Amino acid sequence: MLLGSLAxxxxxxxxxxxxxxxxxxxxxxxxxxxSAVVVKDGKILAVGGAELATxxxxxRVIDLKGRVLMPGFMxxxxxxxxxxxxxxxxxxxxSIAQLQEALRRKAQELGPGAWITGSGWDEARFAERRNPxxxxxxxxxxxxxxxLTRAGGxxxxxxxxxxxxxxxxxxxxxxxxxLIEHNAKGEPNxxxxxxxxxxxxxxxxxxxEELRPSYIAxxxxxxxxxxxxxxxxxxxxxxxxxxxxxxxxxxxxxTFRRYQALYSQSGAELPRMALYIQYPGAQRLKAFAHHxxxxxxxxxxxxxxxxxxxxxxxxxxxxxxxxxKGMPGFxxxxxxxxxxxxxxxxxxxxxxxxxxxxxxxxxxxxQTVNAYSRAIRAGLVASKDHRWFLDHFTIMPPEExxxxxxxxxxxxxxxxxxxxTLEGRYVATLDDWRVQHxxxxxxxxxxxxxxxxxxxxxxxxxPLVGLYTAVTRKGSxxxxxxxxxxxxxxxxxxxxxxxxxxxxxxEKTKGTLEAGKxxxxxxxxxxxxxxxxxxxxxxxxxxxxxxxRVVYDRLAQRTGVSGAGGT
Numbered sequence: 032m033l034l035g036s037l038a039x040x041x042x043x044x045x046x047x048x049x050x051x052x053x054x055x056x057x058x059x060x061x062x063x064x065x066s067a068v069v070v071k072d073g074k075i076l077a078v079g080g081a082e083l084a085t086x087x088x089x090x091r092v093i094d095l096k097g098r099v100l101m102p103g104f105m106x107x108x109x110x111x112x113x114x115x116x117x118x119x120x121x122x123x124x125x126s127i128a129q130l131q132e133a134l135r136r137k138a139q140e141l142g143p144g145a146w147i148t149g150s151g152w153d154e155a156r157f158a159e160r161r162n163p164x165x166x167x168x169x170x171x172x173x174x175x176x177x178x179l180t181r182a183g184g185x186x187x188x189x190x191x192x193x194x195x196x197x198x199x200x201x202x203x204x205x206x207x208x209x210l211i212e213h214n215a216k217g218e219p220n221x222x223x224x225x226x227x228x229x230x231x232x233x234x235x236x237x238x239x240e241e242l243r244p245s246y247i248a249x250x251x252x253x254x255x256x257x258x259x260x261x262x263x264x265x266x267x268x269x270x271x272x273x274x275x276x277x278x279x280x281x282x283x284x285x286t287f288r289r290y291q292a293l294y295s296q297s298g299a300e301l302p303r304m305a306l307y308i309q310y311p312g313a314q315r316l317k318a319f320a321h322h323x324x325x326x327x328x329x330x331x332x333x334x335x336x337x338x339x340x341x342x343x344x345x346x347x348x349x350x351x352x353x354x355x356k357g358m359p360g361f362x363x364x365x366x367x368x369x370x371x372x373x374x375x376x377x378x379x380x381x382x383x384x385x386x387x388x389x390x391x392x393x394x395x396x397x398q399t400v401n402a403y404s405r406a407i408r409a410g411l412v413a414s415k416d417h418r419w420f421l422d423h424f425t426i427m428p429p430e431e432x433x434x435x436x437x438x439x440x441x442x443x444x445x446x447x448x449x450x451x452t453l454e455g456r457y458v459a460t461l462d463d464w465r466v467q468h469x470x471x472x473x474x475x476x477x478x479x480x481x482x483x484x485x486x487x488x489x490x491x492x493x494p495l496v497g498l499y500t501a502v503t504r505k506g507s508x509x510x511x512x513x514x515x516x517x518x519x520x521x522x523x524x525x526x527x528x529x530x531x532x533x534x535x536x537x538e539k540t541k542g543t544l545e546a547g548k549x550x551x552x553x554x555x556x557x558x559x560x561x562x563x564x565x566x567x568x569x570x571x572x573x574x575x576x577x578x579x580r581v582v583y584d585r586l587a588q589r590t591g592v593s594g595a596g597g598t
Contacts, residue, residue, distance in 0.1 A: 053095025
């Protein structure tokens with residue numbers, strides 16, 4: 032009857048899309064719940080109840096059939112990792128034996144001598160419950176140099192041929208900001224933390240033309256997860272003209288200029304993006320014509336970042352204030368002297384850039400906050416509404432540091448899913464207090480008033496894992512860490528939808544389902560506010576809508592029938 036009434040009322044106002052007969056989580060300031068949304072010209076025209084069916088008519092009507100409609104997720108920290116012919120996708124590998132089989136197939140495909148690369152391995156997923164080492168890779172591809180990046184990007188494993196080409200032997204000293212692991216005989220075991228460029232410098236570059244299709248595929252993968260906006264943390268300005276911010280012979284990886292071309296052709300099919308820019312140095316940054324905020328609703332420049340201040344726990348080399356457990360004298364490694372970091376912060380602030388620097392360990396957080404605060408208090412920031420933030424904020428720093436953050440309005444881009452995925456690394460390397468207070472939300476947010484938005488940093492990307500961990504504080508084993516840091520499901524949803532746009536100065540245009548905002552929405556097959564936390568891990572995204580356009584339809588993909596989302 033509701034759907035039929037649309038055609039009967041000729042006086043109804045025209046629209047492009049109506050979604051009705053569901054539970055609409057608006058995530059507005061009161062988290063109000065409605066049942067219908069009307070869309071026109073890519074924006075939300077009205078949000079309300081059954082009365083909208085008599086007030087508007089549209090060419091397409093989606094009957095939600097009781098399902099939940101909510102704002103699309105915004106991931107504040109994603110790395111789009113491209114793949115070429117030589118790459119092996121390791122994200123779903125569950126054992127070293129499977130990894131070896133994938134390498135054997137790739138070696139047969141490429142032939143002897145060709146580099147084999149890949150990314151996404153995670154020892155926590157492996158049946159063997161250990162890192163792969165050079166001997167494992169040698170057994171699978173003895174005639175090819177092999178270089179594989181761990182999920183998270185802070186350590187790699189290489190085989191003997193790759194180690195030889197990189198010039199790494201038992202006598203090679205640890206590189207600055209990195210660490211070479213050794214076996215019981217004193218030989219490199221294949222694991223190198225942080226300094227993957229020791230290998231990539233020896234690997235022939237792939238071109239943008241070769242990598243471009245995989246960037247598009249990775250972006251479309253995000254739609255399946257309900258991500259309608261992202262902050263991509265791997266951007267550069269390397270291919271700008273030399274003298275205007277660029278460098279000679281840039282790599283084939285994505286840059287702001289290349290994303291501009293990609294989005295001009297395919298943007299309507301993709302999630303919206305704000306691009307972090309790796310700090311290129313003061314001279315190149317000054318020569319570049321733009322700064323944070325330049326662009327449009329599809330693609331814009333974000334902060335200077337990730338520009339890591341320390342390592343991470345996928346190394347592990349995060350910089351901590353105390354020794355790692357069982358490793359006297361080792362506290363990870365910082366990447367900058369105080370003077371170097373201050374130069375980066377000051378130069379970026381003077382040139383109108385927002386900052387979003389990677390700081391995982393508590394020592395790195397202290398150093399970064401101090402550098403931010405000095406620049407802010409010295410008036411080196413172009414606007415009082417600077418919205419500078421820390422990426423990660425993994426180990427909760429001293430209270431004094433959080434008080435400084437509150438005073439200077441320094442925000443946090445947090446990844447609650449780290450507690451789920453990196454449980455084993457935390458337990459192995461950190462004292463109990465720090466394990467309990469990894470990736471904290473409640474203390475910095477409620478006690479100190481710090482602004483917190485959520486993202487994933489690819490570990491894993493799925494926002495529902497982030498929601499689950501934020502509300503349960505459970506690792507993948509099911510063990511609870513720091514229960515007092517858990518948040519309510521509605522607060523977690525807000526931090527994964529409405530909060531992210533604040534970090535890109537877009538909170539007035541997206542992030543909630545309110546009239547006038549962009550029609551970026553998702554349909555879930557379960558209500559996250561009404562199910563058990565464990566069911567979050569099984570919840571599916573049925574539809575993803577960007578700008579009022581359905582860009583992902585799970586039921587259509589499953590059945591092969593167009594429009595299975597309901598018309």
